[in-house]
Amino acid sequence: MQRRLLVASGIICLILLSAITSHAQYYFGQNKIQYTRFDWQVLTTEHFNIYFYPEEKEIADAAAQLAEESYDFLQEKFNHTIEKKVPFIVYSSPVFFEQTNIIPGLLPENVAGFTEFFKQRVVIPFNGSFADFAKVVRHELVHVFTMQKIAYVAKMHRRTSVATPPLWFTEGLAEYWSDGWDSQADMFMRDMTISGRIVSVDELYSISGTFLMYKVGQSLLKHIGETYGDDKLADLFDNWWKGKTFSDNIRITYGKTLSEIGAEWEYDLKKTYYPYLQDQELPDRIADKLTRDGYNLKPAIFTRNTVDGPKEFIAFKTYRMGYSKIAEMPLEGEKSHFKTLIKGGRSEQFESLHFTESGLDANDDGMLAFASKNQESDALYIYDTDRRKIVNKIKSDSLIAISSPAWSPDGASIVIEGMTRGGRSDLYLVDIESSSFSRLTNDIYTDKNPSFSHDGQFIAFSSDRGISGRNGARNLYLYHLDSGKISGLTSGDHIDSYPQWTKDDKRIVFCSDRAGVMNLFILDRLTESSIVSHQLTNFVTGIFDPVLASSDSSVVFSAYQNFGFHIYKMDLPDSSKYDLDEPVEIADLWNAGETWKMPKLDGQLAQGSAKYKTQLSFDIAQSAVSYDALGGTMGGLQFAMTDILGNHQWYFLLYNTANTKSDFLSSVNFGATYMNKTRRVNFGAGIFHFYNEYAENYYGYVAERTYGGLLAASYPISRYRRLETSLYLRKLEKQSTISNDPARRTNATTGTMTISYIKDTSIWDPTGPIEGTRVNIGMTQSVRLKDLNYYNSTYNVDFRRYFRLGQASAYASRFMYLHSAGQDKQRYYLGGSWSLRGYPRREFYANNMLLVNNEIRFPLVNDLFIGFPFGNMRFQAIRGALFFDVGNSWETNKEMAENPDYGSKGVVGSLGFGIRASLGYVTVLRFDFSRRTDFKSVQNKYDFDFFFGWNF
Amino acid sequence: MELLKKTFSLVILGGVIAAACGCGPSAPIVLKDRPDGCLWNHSGGSPERSSYSDISFSQQPGLLWVRKFKYPLHIEPTGALGFLLISTPDNKLHVVSANNGDIYAEISFKEPVMAPVVISDSMAVLNIGGYRLMVENWVDRQQLWEADLNGAGGEPLVLGDKLIWLDGMGYLRCFDISQGKRIWDRKIDRTVSAPVSGSELGILIFPDDGVLECFDPRSGRLLWSFDTGARIRNAPVIVEDQVIFCSADGQAARVNLVSGQTVWYHDLKLPVYGPIASDGQGVYFGTNNRFIVRLDFETGDIVWKNRIAGPVKAGPALTEQMAVFTSIDFNVYFVDKASGLVKNKFKTDGMISTRPITCQNKIFVVGEDMNLYCFGLPEE
Known part of the structure; x- marks a missing residue:
């Protein structure tokens, strides 16, 4: 019986709760927000259906052409032909890509694209660079071919599993x-x-x-x-x-x-x-390593007045503790001073600092400019390094992404790399006072790493507009602010980037991989019309983000070594050490005619385009039959259907719990739910009928039938906070099968309204949350529909806070209060490894519950591999825990309150220690050793409990 | 005469069926005559395996009939005296009439037949599951002998009374075909992708490192070797004492089989994965990058090179006028040998990864769409 309850309840919960919102099924969880409603179209080619919206038609055409080219290439490589058209969904920006409903979870920022398994949909964003886009198109198509080829070979040889x-x-x-x-x-x-x-x-x-x-x-x-x-x-x-x-x-x-x-x-x-x-060196043999931990990039130099006079500091991006930050340290390195300025991914204001994509810059007044995601699009922030606060925030309605800000020498403006909704990446000038944006370049080429000359006349930048740019090459160019003209500084089929001017504007330091990997180079402007470049470093790995310091006598940069990125400093090398290139005339380097064009879709390949029509297809279908010696047989199926874009989701559940033929019809259980995720407010509706018999502490053995419908909606306030509400209309018939007590019988038609506020800023390690906050506060109110009289209500407060103590250690606390009132109250179990440790699961049962957990979490073993006779098992993280729990559970029902099995035992607690072993994404094994206390004495012996599940 | 042929065929058929029932004629039938022009499916490189048949079509052949099977067909069929031997993934070998596609017999094995069946007179040489080499009299279904293949995937070479095989342990083995007695063994210490080929003049091994070796069929002694600088993964063609091969890296060469001297060598940059064919005047092949090509037999110069829609995984079959190519783009291409122009293109419902074969003045193609296609001219 109880097993059936478990299975039935689990299925019900899964189908209903998962149908409401993808995050609600997790009770907490962060939010994927559909800020934008796209007007989807479908472009059909010989082998693909390309899904796009009008703003990105140019990108869709290019995607179609690239996809067909890649198809031919991969058809030859795999010796395989794909017959069915491959769905290809294109987004004009990573910001829009992150909103996709094709997969339910949140997409990490640096995901360049994915191929979804069930319907083999390819989903890719355009990041501004055509060459990057071409690579991702082909990369994802390799996955499509791989999946299809293996499935085809297995089917052809009659293998059900390979x-x-x-x-x-x-x-x-x-x-x-x-x-x-x-x-x-x-x-x-x-x-x-x-x-x-x-x-x-x-x-x-x-x-x-x-x-x-x-x-x-x-x-x-x-x-x-x-x-x-x-x-x-x-x-x-x-x-x-x-x-x-x-x-x-x-x-x-x-x-x-x-x-x-x-x-x-x-x-x-x-x-x-x-x-x-x-012939080459490692960075830490030549330069001073300034950072110690984490991954560190994008240094910027600023000056602060200290008691010892003006002193140069480095602001930089660092990824430690599971999220990115902007931090500062002096030129000597972080061992003498390290301070976090901004935390990324921890609040709505700085949802993402674009760790690898966007640089920082500081002006002479110590104002640090950086970009961060804020709600749907990026904002440009100005941070005062002296007052340690944000002093300005600038957004543009037309730009979805902003990166790599660089100050003008007078501090009145900032040049940025900006991306439009249509996917174009160009340079813009932002006026600080008026917060207005002026577009400097306007073309299909990606323009990156802008840098103002000190006389304010030029902006040097890296761009793929040269003839080799179609293949990903980027060279340096000059934007002339007086005329808007663009002239070339370097050329060649390689990457030149991160230009930085010397104070006299006569030279530009930059990075280039023309000699193999990224090294430091310098451009000498010999005359107005000719330049020569010299190699300054010859590192065996790569260096990036150079910035000049100490009046151009030293250079600070990030470099890759020993699997990590760190910030280094060294004296600016003598440019005469390595071979000199020949001087070149600037006029010979590049002119605006020598460029490449975005590929247009070959007319023979296009088969037309049309407005997108919602068509559902199966995502998953499962069936199961089970037999239990006590409970009898149960069988059923569940399936989910969605449209190609994942915006419309249907869930169906059908099973039967009958023990005899005569019970068959009355034991049919079904649920059907529809979710619409096209808008910011996700909403849904459903109908259900469930019948079950099970054991319950208050009713004893119970037969319960409930049927009705529901409406649900979820509004994400931000990535971290949301409001949820639902309305249930249902008929409930519940009675004990072993007692005729009217108190153990319920027959009601009710309407129930729920509302919840959820907040989740948690960061996890392999065993559970380790930093941040999780909040779930909610209430339900039910009324009898026949007279609209009050029926019952519930209130819940669940507040959890995680204070980081170290890389893998934290102090975690939880406060939980649950209360139910009215008729047919809900009752809550207390006890067990997931709630009050040291007490058996479901030890306490009442309509009021209070729980406070305190736990210190710390690492024990990072990686443990054990070879068993049946195979190897790997425990990725073994953590320790010291805990102290307090709980109380009390009953307002008089009869139950007097029952020694259910009545309140007063405030009780436990303290002890535990071990958690992570089994990857599957689960965590929990071993708890506890001693109970009634706050008058502490039990002598330890109780041992083994269970599974992530930390609270 | 026609009646006699049909009677004879029925006798053979009766023998097959009777053998399947456990009884049959006591002596194997000597099948030296090939009145129907069926191309014996010897392994790549033997003189008969040039894939050239002197079938002549007075007009463009069309689709005559289609036979549906239950499983995708991805092993090249073998033609034998008016029948086709077709293996399917359900471990069966089907004996099919080349006239009308009727299935006369199904022979079951414990594992699938992994490579095209090689016929020598009444003997069929089968690679069963990649582990067993089985020689069976396909007329009376008597198993003659079998040997362990140790994981070999390819086809054997039959030269007269000898059966030569490269097994999965890297041994080149020569057997007496009728008794299974081992004549000689030779260890080949290199990885080989291409099937064994050769003639009475020499047995050719093309290892993946590109060093072509020729062995004496009588003793297995190395006769000569030649560094082709290429990876050959397909069957070359042997015309008299000349061997022509094309490589996966794009090279083509003609070598004297007796002396090992190069006659011509070209870097065509045309990757060839499947077998090639020759009629003694031209060398024909399809490439992985969608070209069909004819080289001049004497000079190796390109006579024509035309693009088709899909990659070619298998080699062509040749008739007097045509080269018939198949592609994984689902199409069968009928190409004029002289001009290289595609005269006709027939679209099937699936990829085709095998060569067409010719039998009884017809062209047969098996596809991964489970169909056997028969092309030819309607009988008057």
């Missing part, structure tokens, strides 16, 4: 066949090899899901492709049905084990990269 490819392989293959080997990939592999920490093929699980895994996978696949031929990779897929595991398939195809191929690859890496150390 080996699953490891993530490093699928992502590595996607990178290999889309990216080409670039300086960034080379940088990662150089560092990994030279640091002596090559991740072998047997250890790839340890970097699963990281960016490093992508590059290591790409390197491995590149080795395999170049050594054995890409045609062999096609053979690998054709052989997929033969082996039980991925390793079997490798052996069958290549005649070697994966470990053997891995060993070849490692040897190849060493042969390739070790010789670099002959």
